[in-house]
Amino acid sequence: MTGTRPAPGAEAGLLISDVGRIETAGAGDIVYVSGKEFVAAWRASACGACITTEELAGQAPSGCAVLIAEDPRAAFTSVASYFYPPGEPLDCSTPIAPDAAIGRNVRFAPGVVVGSKARIADNVSIGANSVIGPGVEIGADSAIGPNVTVFYALIGARVVLHPGVRIGQDGFGFAPTPQGLRKVPQLGRVIVHDDVEIGANTTVDRGAAADTVIGAGTKIDNLVQIGHNVVIGRGCVIVAQVGISGSCTLGDGVVLGGQVGLADHVKLADGAQVAAQSGLMRDVARGEVVMGSPARPIRQFWREIAALSRLTKRNKGP
Amino acid sequence: MTGTRPAPGAEAGLLISDVGRIETAGAGDIVYVSGKEFVAAWRASACGACITTEELAGQAPSGCAVLIAEDPRAAFTSVASYFYPPGEPLDCSTPIAPDAAIGRNVRFAPGVVVGSKARIADNVSIGANSVIGPGVEIGADSAIGPNVTVFYALIGARVVLHPGVRIGQDGFGFAPTPQGLRKVPQLGRVIVHDDVEIGANTTVDRGAAADTVIGAGTKIDNLVQIGHNVVIGRGCVIVAQVGISGSCTLGDGVVLGGQVGLADHVKLADGAQVAAQSGLMRDVARGEVVMGSPARPIRQFWREIAALSRLTKRNKGP
Amino acid sequence: MTGTRPAPGAEAGLLISDVGRIETAGAGDIVYVSGKEFVAAWRASACGACITTEELAGQAPSGCAVLIAEDPRAAFTSVASYFYPPGEPLDCSTPIAPDAAIGRNVRFAPGVVVGSKARIADNVSIGANSVIGPGVEIGADSAIGPNVTVFYALIGARVVLHPGVRIGQDGFGFAPTPQGLRKVPQLGRVIVHDDVEIGANTTVDRGAAADTVIGAGTKIDNLVQIGHNVVIGRGCVIVAQVGISGSCTLGDGVVLGGQVGLADHVKLADGAQVAAQSGLMRDVARGEVVMGSPARPIRQFWREIAALSRLTKRNKGP
Numbered sequence: 044m045t046g047t048r049p050a051p052g053a054e055a056g057l058l059i060s061d062v063g064r065i066e067t068a069g070a071g072d073i074v075y076v077s078g079k080e081f082v083a084a085w086r087a088s089a090c091g092a093c094i095t096t097e098e099l100a101g102q103a104p105s106g107c108a109v110l111i112a113e114d115p116r117a118a119f120t121s122v123a124s125y126f127y128p129p130g131e132p133l134d135c136s137t138p139i140a141p142d143a144a145i146g147r148n149v150r151f152a153p154g155v156v157v158g159s160k161a162r163i164a165d166n167v168s169i170g171a172n173s174v175i176g177p178g179v180e181i182g183a184d185s186a187i188g189p190n191v192t193v194f195y196a197l198i199g200a201r202v203v204l205h206p207g208v209r210i211g212q213d214g215f216g217f218a219p220t221p222q223g224l225r226k227v228p229q230l231g232r233v234i235v236h237d238d239v240e241i242g243a244n245t246t247v248d249r250g251a252a253a254d255t256v257i258g259a260g261t262k263i264d265n266l267v268q269i270g271h272n273v274v275i276g277r278g279c280v281i282v283a284q285v286g287i288s289g290s291c292t293l294g295d296g297v298v299l300g301g302q303v304g305l306a307d308h309v310k311l312a313d314g315a316q317v318a319a320q321s322g323l324m325r326d327v328a329r330g331e332v333v334m335g336s337p338a339r340p341i342r343q344f345w346r347e348i349a350a351l352s353r354l355t356k357r358n359k360g361p
Numbered sequence: 362m363t364g365t366r367p368a369p370g371a372e373a374g375l376l377i378s379d380v381g382r383i384e385t386a387g388a389g390d391i392v393y394v395s396g397k398e399f400v401a402a403w404r405a406s407a408c409g410a411c412i413t414t415e416e417l418a419g420q421a422p423s424g425c426a427v428l429i430a431e432d433p434r435a436a437f438t439s440v441a442s443y444f445y446p447p448g449e450p451l452d453c454s455t456p457i458a459p460d461a462a463i464g465r466n467v468r469f470a471p472g473v474v475v476g477s478k479a480r481i482a483d484n485v486s487i488g489a490n491s492v493i494g495p496g497v498e499i500g501a502d503s504a505i506g507p508n509v510t511v512f513y514a515l516i517g518a519r520v521v522l523h524p525g526v527r528i529g530q531d532g533f534g535f536a537p538t539p540q541g542l543r544k545v546p547q548l549g550r551v552i553v554h555d556d557v558e559i560g561a562n563t564t565v566d567r568g569a570a571a572d573t574v575i576g577a578g579t580k581i582d583n584l585v586q587i588g589h590n591v592v593i594g595r596g597c598v599i600v601a602q603v604g605i606s607g608s609c610t611l612g613d614g615v616v617l618g619g620q621v622g623l624a625d626h627v628k629l630a631d632g633a634q635v636a637a638q639s640g641l642m643r644d645v646a647r648g649e650v651v652m653g654s655p656a657r658p659i660r661q662f663w664r665e666i667a668a669l670s671r672l673t674k675r676n677k678g679p
Numbered sequence: 680m681t682g683t684r685p686a687p688g689a690e691a692g693l694l695i696s697d698v699g700r701i702e703t704a705g706a707g708d709i710v711y712v713s714g715k716e717f718v719a720a721w722r723a724s725a726c727g728a729c730i731t732t733e734e735l736a737g738q739a740p741s742g743c744a745v746l747i748a749e750d751p752r753a754a755f756t757s758v759a760s761y762f763y764p765p766g767e768p769l770d771c772s773t774p775i776a777p778d779a780a781i782g783r784n785v786r787f788a789p790g791v792v793v794g795s796k797a798r799i800a801d802n803v804s805i806g807a808n809s810v811i812g813p814g815v816e817i818g819a820d821s822a823i824g825p826n827v828t829v830f831y832a833l834i835g836a837r838v839v840l841h842p843g844v845r846i847g848q849d850g851f852g853f854a855p856t857p858q859g860l861r862k863v864p865q866l867g868r869v870i871v872h873d874d875v876e877i878g879a880n881t882t883v884d885r886g887a888a889a890d891t892v893i894g895a896g897t898k899i900d901n902l903v904q905i906g907h908n909v910v911i912g913r914g915c916v917i918v919a920q921v922g923i924s925g926s927c928t929l930g931d932g933v934v935l936g937g938q939v940g941l942a943d944h945v946k947l948a949d950g951a952q953v954a955a956q957s958g959l960m961r962d963v964a965r966g967e968v969v970m971g972s973p974a975r976p977i978r979q980f981w982r983e984i985a986a987l988s989r990l991t992k993r994n995k996g997p
Binding site: 152153154170171172188189190203205206207238240242243244260262264265266277278280282283284301302319320336348351352354355 | 455456472474490492508510512525527530531533535541542544562564566584586588602604606620622624640654655657661664665668669672
């Protein structure tokens with residue numbers, strides 16, 4: 044099924060019951076390791092099986108059955124597709140599922156849909172025509188606006204979601220194969236901590252394997268994109284139309300100006316600041332302020348703008 | 362409650378019935394003045410009370426009780442939160458409120474929700490699953506698309522709102538406090554004049570204290586962000602994915618290319634034009650055309666691009 | 680009505696029954712030709728009538744009645760407005776239209792609205808509060824998320840539309856007239872081929888005259904804007920917050936990084952790649968990789984960034 048071959052010593056009869064992520068996988072889970080940078084985590088992992096390359100196969104921790112593939116990620120995608128067929132619909136034949144747990148003083152506007160086993164705490168209000176997916180939890184005193192969709196998510200207390208917010212849809216993960224782009228199953232959740240506010244029509248994708256996390260007290264403006272596996276700290280300020288690519292990590296108190304873009308896997312330390320419209324392709328240190336596309340230290344950016352201006356003046360000279 | 366202290370002469374028994382904005386406040390309203398630039402408006406104001414700094418307290422107009430705070434904006438936020446608790450839900454237990462005023466030949470698609478005391482004029486059509494908040498007014502012959510939300514707004518005649526438009530949610534206003542970011546209450550409206558067209562999934566925030574205004578005949582594309590207190594003139598053209606920060610002012614006939622970003626409080630005079638993807642950090646004069654991030658006169662921008670290109674050619678030389 | 684005058688030889692009694700586009704118009708259709716670049720297509724067209732300029736009138740193919748206008752596009756707009764009055768509402772008085780054709784094993788979540796004569800194939804699921812317009816067709820095994828709107832569209836098989844996607848609303852087309860901006864009727868459709876996936880809150884406008892097309896297997900991320908008449912090839916990857924202006928053409932396997940912007944009528948050949956945040960104002964050749972705003976070959980971009988950095992260091996010297 045996977046197009047892999049077992050490494051010497053791999054137990055052929057091993058029963059795998061789920062796909063997992065390397066940090067939390069147990070004896071019944073299969074994971075994949077596609078590069079050297081994941082070997083340390085792999086060696087510390089309790090995973091039952093792992094798909095990896097010929098080159099890395101010797102690094103397996105004891106007790107881990109190894110399958111070898113040319114492209115471990117693509118092979119893992121095949122396995123994950125087997126456990127989690129894409130496009131599986133929700134069973135929500137009644138607007139408010141009878142087995143949802145609804146707290147005291149919860150107010151539903153007309154057209155609200157709540158999925159099976161969702162848990163809505165006390166004093167939550169949910170705006171008209173919003174959809175809360177199965178199993179979603181929403182903490183006390185939160186205010187969900189109209190036309191919002193929330194799936195695969197744990198939402199904290201006193202959270203505000205403005206109209207049109209999209210939480211928990213699949214992230215953008217596709218593996219190139221000879222038959223075209225194949226979807227990598229998106230299995231994680233979105234964790235939104237207490238006192239977060241998220242602006243209108245902002246999108247927050249569910250994690251691919253790990254979760255997407257937004258820390259307590261962080262404020263996010265309208266039309267922001269937050270990719271899968273992004274982890275955002277506490278008290279951050281993220282202005283409108285920012286795009287945060289998958290697996291970025293933001294510390295506490297980070298400020299991103301409007302229309303900033305972050306390449307994937309970028310790390311911003313506590314208190315980092317990125318000026319509006321900047322494009323970030325590298326990590327930012329604690330308290331550092333950067334600007335430009337590609338982003339550089341803000342003083343350097345302004346020196347370069349000034350130098351460029353002088354250059355044209357000189358060129359116009361005699 | 363506010364952490365302020367009365368200035369000498371402030372009447373302790375004064376009854377304040379509302380928070381206000383400096384231009385329109387009356388004897389029962391409290392406002393705040395956080396810097397010198399607001400003193401002229403303050404001196405012309407009929408406000409009953411004002412929170413300001415020690416330094417500015419002496420500038421108060423006669424009849425205005427002065428409260429002194431280190432951070433007037435944060436103190437005002439406390440007062441406003443008292444008058445307007447955040448997250449207050451809408452009372453819309455019936456899809457079309459019985460006390461809404463509905464004109465002749467108004468067509469509601471399935472799932473439409475209309476709040477209390479809303480006024481919908483003749484020949485308006487409202488698409489499926491759209492939500493019109495309490496007190497909203499919509500002028501004759503307007504066409505509201507499906508899955509649209511409109512709150513705290515006056516909409517003119519012959520206005521077109523495309524699917525997923527968000528009008529009137531809270532703007533992005535938070536005051537830093539020792540306990541984290543605290544929401545500044547958003548109290549203004551959105552005024553959309555006649556013959557405006559607004560594209561799919563565009564967001565227009567309600568004013569913070571003043572109103573957000575879009576002038577007659579202005580056309581706005583998809584996925585545009587318009588912040589609180591922005592005032593846009595007549596006949597402007599705003600292309601997709603533009604972001605306009607809070608309190609910007611656009612004259613008549615302004616053209617903003619796609620993905621342009623405006624810093625807050627920027628002013629564009631009549632006929633100003635901003636090329637696509639530019640980032641505006643300063644005012645633009647009547648008829649001026651600017652480009653780049655940061656934006657500069659368009660000729661200068663192209664001269665700099667050319668100079669930069671020549672520079673690399675020179676550097677490659679012997 | 681049109682403010683045009685017939686060219687010598689134009690048959691005054693000709694009956695025109697529709698507006699059309701130059702490539703597909705028949706004997707009953709009127710089109711317009713506004714510049715020399717359209718003359719070749721015009722001469723191959725079977726259109727019954729055409730509005731054009733004095734200068735181009737002599738180029739008409741035989742059998743085409745010519746009307747002369749100073750601004751052919753504005754005159755055409757008047758004619759099209761007559762055939763297609765803007766803002767015409769949908770007739771959807773029942774949530775699922777009785778004359779819609781619904782396949783086997785189709786699952787509707789609560790609040791779904793389906794318009795007249797829509798065709799939904801087998802095994803399609805449609806999420807809560809989504810709206811499928813009249814005449815829309817959706818192919819087998821497609822998964823439409825919640826709060827999605829689809830109008831004037833043919834959707835293929837195995838297509839995934841994430842929450843809040845907007846398909847088929849009017850594009851951004853306005854002709855300047857002495858009375859202000861006048862809407863150019865948007866008459867085309869959106870064609871989405873098999874195996875396409877479109878991210879949350881992305882917007883795809885219907886064609887103006889021709890159709891907007893998305894090729895098989897193309898994957899589009901969240902908050903992307905796709906303008907009218909855009910034609911996208913197969914297997915393209917379009918990352919979040921990209922903006923594609925009207926009438927752009929993308930070949931197969933094109934990759935656009937996040938927040939890229941394309942000016943209108945730009946052509947990208949097969950395998951072209953555009954780095955994140957770039958702004959494209961010219962065509963891109965097969966397999967070419969470009970970066971920057973304005974975009975240039977990626978090596979040149981990085982050389983210029985390095986040269987600019989060196990320049991400031993030199994300037995700091997003695």
